[in-house]
Amino acid sequence: MIGARILLESLKKQGVEVIFGYPGGQVLPIFDQLYDFDVKFILTRHEQGAAHAADGYARATGKVGVCLATSGPGATNLVTGIATAYMDSIPMIAITGQVGTHLIGNDAFQEADVTGITRPITKHNFLVKDVKDLACTIAEAFYIASSGRPGPVLVDIPLDIQRADAEFIWPEKIEIRSYQPTYSGHPGQIKKAAKLISQAKKPIIYAGGGIITSGAHIVLKALAEKIQVPVTTTFMGLGGFPGTHKLFLGMLGMHGTAYANHAIMESDLIIAVGARFDDRVTGRLDNFAPNAKVIHIDIDPSSISKNVRVDIPIVGDAKNIIGELLEQIKKIPDTSEWLKTITAWKKKHPLAYKHNSSVIKPQYILEQLWDLTKGDAIICTEVGQSQMWACQWYKYLVPRTFISSGGLGTMGFGFPAAIGAKLGCPKKEVFNIAGDGSIQMNIQELATCVANKINVKVLIFNNGFLGMVRQWQELFYKKRYSFTPITSPDYVLLAKSYGAVGIRVSQKTEVRKAIQKAINTDNTVFVDFRIEPEENVYPMVPTGSAINKMIEGLA
């Protein structure tokens, strides 16, 4: 069997349902095999789209996403997508063609040192130099990508390896002596944590993306309810705790709710689970939660004590450890006074915006979207103001319903990610919340949607600005709007020219109807909402400030 076939048979063994990619000179043998192989292949219109679609598929399903590109420019076009997946710990396999082994290092046509380029943005990568290693390498790549703290793995396959013959031998079991992730927490540490929780007066659970990766949402809810502790999530943790729950504080950090930020700052115990105390969360580090002890549960030891001093580190899988904690906590802490304080904060500093009958407020669109879907949808986003509003004004009830580029903050992510999410969850309604800046970064994927009948609904919050940067220029650069006003094509005509449907909305009264029409339309829909041009995202914590020093200006 030739290498190209071994690759596809290996992917089949791994249960791969769909591959996103783009052909080219150094992957011709693979595409020749794909021609009549039993796997769905989605031809995107740009390799970056393929990488984000594989990522979106992985985030929506929990399975490993797969993308495929040729050598040189094909591979370098994947780079942003790989870095995006790496920052958010998303399991993904990127397969790239490479020039023949005898040409590597010769500046051959379409040659790039892709394993070199992607070394710091992959969990691991491989250059396959012998066809006999190919099947085993693919098996190892999937194992590494999906175990421990997940992440993208790249496999670079030279042209001659794709053509070379070998017997297809699939390894039934993968063991890597130098890679053994820890899943169960240290029992002694868990006991100590349980004791600390019992003694706490003002505890808070700070939950991150690890809840979603490990499927810990059910035990997390059980823990919060048992010990009556409020829960805030990071951006990556949205959906890990029901957004409608009375113990939920919403997201914390730079654009988090005021009450979440006050609560963590005033707390005496932070139970951090699968979160990494990112700078967008902690604000000024030396002022962060000065009176709090910290229990930090994380599968990645390098996340612990990286930014914030930790009293009780517990390395392992969130679901296992929370399960153990639930059994170990015998005495329930008395949090009634603490919960009263939090209720008062919620009343005093609610999320709010100034209503207006003549212009469309972005928050209003999201309220209507929530009202029409009640959480039964997948919300993908681009990056910037529209993304932050989507964090604040939509309620995520279950994991994998909020899909957005967190760590890297990649504009152009949302639309192709929505394609991947829709393919992974065809019965779900999939929306992409976009700004007029971000949507133009991967707009070519409209062709992918229409050609494959992947019906995603793109809600464009069109304010004529690169809004988040404009907001910073307004607040910190004397309103010098340097290159943030941006023009757009006519999205209605554009959608039409691709064979999709476009709707323009300029009146508040049309908002709900337009969303309903988008849901009812059996096609990809672009809804061009002309929103208030200079609406800001509040609350906001300026960089370098403590996170309870928010600008709360009603927009």
Next chain:
Amino acid sequence: MRHTISVLVENKFGVLARIAGLFSARGYNIASLAVSETLDPTISYMTIVVDAQDEKILEQINKQLNKLIDVITVTDFTKKDHLDRELVLVKVGCSVKDRQELESLFNKFVGKIIQAKDNTAIIEAVGDQVQIKTLLEVLEKFGVKELVRTGKLVIQN
């Protein structure tokens, strides 16, 4: 503070680049590096000496080293009981009449002359960091023309 870190790794291409990348990405210079196979040819042993301006960053590098798939173990010897040695080769200016003076040095200091011809001598010396530093200081008056060193090797005692 100067740290000596040893890393046991899979003996594969690309591993050194991954490890070096963790230091360079944080703007850390590797002061010395020694790599070789172990008794098990599938495993290599690296000894890395690095100056850490910030202990927290070094702790992070150690954790990141452990996170690399091809890394088997990481040991920071700085606070561990260990022996260290380095081999240096030094070419000094030395005329025939100075040779005896040079030779007499090695009654007090580590090293020996392994070649002497024309007006130069090549000295081989093995020692710990203090011994090597002292030797190089006393050799200065002969005029050091060339110096090569293996980098530090450590072993736990």
